[in-house]
Amino acid sequence: MGAERRFQALVQVAARRARTTVEDRRPHSERFGALTFSLEEAQRRLPKEVFQAYRETVHAGKPLDAGLAPVVAHAMKEWAMDEGATHFSHWFQPMNGITAEKHDAFLTFEGGLLLERFNAKELAQGEPDASSFPSGGIRNTFEARGYTAWDPATPAFLMSGPNGKTLCIPSVFLAYTGESLDEKTPLLRSLEALSRAALRLLQLLGRTEVERVVATVGPEQEYFLVDRALYDLRPDLVACGRTLFGAPSPKGQELEDQYFGAIKERVLALMADVEHQLVGLGIPVKTRHNEAAPGQYECACIFELANRAADHNQLVLETFRRTAARHDLAFLEHEKPFRGINGSGKHNNWSLATDRGENLLEPGDSPAKNLQFLLFLLAAVRAVHRHAGLLRATVASASNDHRLGAHEAPPAIMSVFLGEHLVALLDRLERGQASPEERGRTLEAGVCTLPTICRDSTDRNRTSPFAFTGNKFEFRALGSSANISMTNTALNTMMAESLDHLGDLLQAGLASGRPLAQAAAEALPALVREIRPVLFDGDNYSAAWQAEAARRGLPHERNTPAALGHLCSPASRALFERYRVLDARELASRQAVRLENYTKRVHIEARVALEMARTGVMPAAVGQLEHLGAAAARLEALALPAGAVREQARRTAELTERLGAAAGALEAVLPERAPHAGNGELQAAAEHCAGRVLPALEELRQVVDALEELTDDGLWPYPKYRELLFHL
Ligand code: ADP
Ligand code: MG
Numbered sequence: 001m002g003a004e005r006r007f008q009a010l011v012q013v014a015a016r017r018a019r020t021t022v023e024d025r026r027p028h029s030e031r032f033g034a035l036t037f038s039l040e041e042a043q044r045r046l047p048k049e050v051f052q053a054y055r056e057t058v059h060a061g062k063p064l065d066a067g068l069a070p071v072v073a074h075a076m077k078e079w080a081m082d083e084g085a086t087h088f089s090h091w092f093q094p095m096n097g098i099t100a101e102k103h104d105a106f107l108t109f110e111g112g113l114l115l116e117r118f119n120a121k122e123l124a125q126g127e128p129d130a131s132s133f134p135s136g137g138i139r140n141t142f143e144a145r146g147y148t149a150w151d152p153a154t155p156a157f158l159m160s161g162p163n164g165k166t167l168c169i170p171s172v173f174l175a176y177t178g179e180s181l182d183e184k185t186p187l188l189r190s191l192e193a194l195s196r197a198a199l200r201l202l203q204l205l206g207r208t209e210v211e212r213v214v215a216t217v218g219p220e221q222e223y224f225l226v227d228r229a230l231y232d233l234r235p236d237l238v239a240c241g242r243t244l245f246g247a248p249s250p251k252g253q254e255l256e257d258q259y260f261g262a263i264k265e266r267v268l269a270l271m272a273d274v275e276h277q278l279v280g281l282g283i284p285v286k287t288r289h290n291e292a293a294p295g296q297y298e299c300a301c302i303f304e305l306a307n308r309a310a311d312h313n314q315l316v317l318e319t320f321r322r323t324a325a326r327h328d329l330a331f332l333e334h335e336k337p338f339r340g341i342n343g344s345g346k347h348n349n350w351s352l353a354t355d356r357g358e359n360l361l362e363p364g365d366s367p368a369k370n371l372q373f374l375l376f377l378l379a380a381v382r383a384v385h386r387h388a389g390l391l392r393a394t395v396a397s398a399s400n401d402h403r404l405g406a407h408e409a410p411p412a413i414m415s416v417f418l419g420e421h422l423v424a425l426l427d428r429l430e431r432g433q434a435s436p437e438e439r440g441r442t443l444e445a446g447v448c449t450l451p452t453i454c455r456d457s458t459d460r461n462r463t464s465p466f467a468f469t470g471n472k473f474e475f476r477a478l479g480s481s482a483n484i485s486m487t488n489t490a491l492n493t494m495m496a497e498s499l500d501h502l503g504d505l506l507q508a509g510l511a512s513g514r515p516l517a518q519a520a521a522e523a524l525p526a527l528v529r530e531i532r533p534v535l536f537d538g539d540n541y542s543a544a545w546q547a548e549a550a551r552r553g554l555p556h557e558r559n560t561p562a563a564l565g566h567l568c569s570p571a572s573r574a575l576f577e578r579y580r581v582l583d584a585r586e587l588a589s590r591q592a593v594r595l596e597n598y599t600k601r602v603h604i605e606a607r608v609a610l611e612m613a614r615t616g617v618m619p620a621a622v623g624q625l626e627h628l629g630a631a632a633a634r635l636e637a638l639a640l641p642a643g644a645v646r647e648q649a650r651r652t653a654e655l656t657e658r659l660g661a662a663a664g665a666l667e668a669v670l671p672e673r674a675p676h677a678g679n680g681e682l683q684a685a686a687e688h689c690a691g692r693v694l695p696a697l698e699e700l701r702q703v704v705d706a707l708e709e710l711t712d713d714g715l716w717p718y719p720k721y722r723e724l725l726f727h728l
Pocket of ligand 2: 347
């Protein structure tokens with residue numbers, strides 16, 4: 001065997017050419033949303049009164065009148081069939097990070113006749129055999145029923161396959177007891193809570209015309225691509241999404257010739273293919289470029305309402321996964337597919353907007369707008385300060401553990417960057433000082449002076465996990481493979497709590513007869529003092545910051561088992577219960593699902609590593625020893641010097657011995673049976689993975705990588721880093 005298949009794959013890669021897969025060259029704007037049951041489509045297909053009720057449902061999230069649902073279902077089916085659909089599916093996001101679909105044909109027998117039908121019940125509710133979805137103990141398998149319910153706020157869409165389409169009904173997934181079993185339900189609840197709290201504060205500021213506040217989110221998706229033929233020869237990439245072994249490539253990213261470089265043709269062909277599909281699905285995909293590491297890329301959509309952004313990011317991932325194969329590529333969404341070069345994140349740009357599209361984190365040009373801006377800004381900072389541990393917990397996963405704190409990603413300490421200008425402003429606010437030297441303007445009653453706040457987006461700190469970037473916050477700790485829902489659920493809910501806190505402060509001042517500006521001016525200094533510890537504008541990658549953060553009492557959880565503890569902390573429980581976003585059981589189930597997922601992933605990695613070490617690496621080392629031994633014997637028979645050959649053989653033999661020992665040690669710490677949820681074993685099992693299994697895996701890796709650097713290239717079975725990263 002040896003390296004033969006590897007070399008064949010490289011020959012295959014060299015012969016590949018970019019594929020033209022997009023025939024339709026109409027402008028994107030013309031095709032935007034063509035594969036969605038948009039309001040325009042609904043208007044064309046529904047009787048007028050039904051359409052009006054349907055529009056209400058979509059806009060206000062009001063339930064659709066049961067009498068009208070059959071008409072809507074029928075129209076949707078007619079549209080879908082006109083577009084070539086044969087099946088429908090409720091499309092939902094269970095707690096395992098993927099999106100789930102179970103397809104049903106439109107077919108029914110009616111009086112002996114086989115017909116295409118789609119009824120109101122099928123639209124409104126589905127009942128997947130849900131016993132295999134993780135529930136973290138909410139459902140027992142003997143009462144496995146869960147159901148999916150149509151979420152009309154997101155339009156139904158058509159998913160295209162090579163031989164037909166499926167009508168997808170965006171849905172939530174609930175247990176029959178009403179508890180949420182998915183990522184979307186809590187996100188929708190958090191948006192309600194956020195809107196209520198924001199409206200209350202706006203009303204105190206006199207903004208009574210605003211009727212709804214939403215969270216806007218624009219995720220920037222990073223990913224890697226490798227050639228499919230090379231990928232298929234790496235069991236670790238296939239099973240774990242990351243390389244468990246691999247000596248560093250002699251050339252990495254040090255020449256900085258990848259970032260924003262010219263995009264290779266095959267990659268560009270894939271990007272354009274994906275974009276073409278996303279545009280059809282009504283996803284406003286905007287940017288594409290090479291990222292810092294070789295083989296790494298980024299794709300970003302224009303921001304949208306948080307729940308849509310979450311759906312759409314799932315579709316972006318799915319579309320890339322599916323389409324990559326058509327271009328003989330493999331899409332790697334793992335946070336750290338390769339050691340020694342950058343990993344992939346998903347910067348979560350987040351802000352608040354009114355129903356009229358006014359960005360509430362946009363500094364204004366009038367004193368009143370500035371006060372509004374400052375209050376929303378400070379509420380966000382306070383939220384992160386109070387719930388730093390929770391925010392950290394929402395990004396915790398086996399894969400993201402390899403990235404956070406790895407010197408190209410923010411550390412696991414949650415802090416906020418505001419920029420020099422805003423920090424100076426907060427300094428003055430804290431001292432209760434006006435700012436005579438700036439072009440400050442007097443607030444209403446002339447009690448306090450706030451300077452005009454200018455957008456300070458030039459001085460961006462790329463190392464901060466939570467950075468203010470002029471009119472939004474950019475949260476950078478989220479991993480590339482994560483579903484963005486839980487993070488945004490937490491952000492929205494903690495923001496609601498802080499907005500309510502500011503509302504309380506203002507209301508107390510107003511109640512005692514103070515004018516608004518004075519009430520605000522009196523409340524702000526204490527608020528600034530309170531949030532001060534979470535503000536950090538320096539280098540988040542430095543060791544000094546870790547020490548400083550510890551002095552400030554900021555949590556620093558280094559791995560997933562530790563971080564997940566914050567999900568169910570008293571503070572998190574109180575927060576989510578107060579805003580009815582997640583109750584204690586729902587929270588506990590999320591912690592359990594995540595702990596279990598972490599443990600399972602680590603176990604899979606360990607098993608794959610063992611297999612590769614014993615069935616791929618060991619034979620290569622033995623082959624090398626045979627060659628070297630035979631060569632040394634011959635040389636000595638001919639009385640020729642054999643020192644170098646013997647030396648190479650000696651080092652190989654030593655490493656081979658270590659390989660056996662390291663594999664044995666890893667096997668020894670692998671438990672024989674999987675832990676079970678609900679009996680307290682999960683936490684211990686996850687900690688065992690972090691404390692024992694991963695270090696043993698690391699030891700094995702050290703040996704394998706050393707062997708790779710020593711072994712005959714013609715014997716090494718697995719594509720090497722230099723091949724995976726540069727042959728495409
Ligand atoms: P960068 O320099 O970080 O690439 P961009 O301005 O290109 O910054 O924005 C990156 C992402 O932030 C995009 O997805 C963009 O749509 C999103 N974004 C911009 N404004 C907002 C906002 N108000 N709320 C949420 N996301 C936003
Ligand atoms: Mg950005």
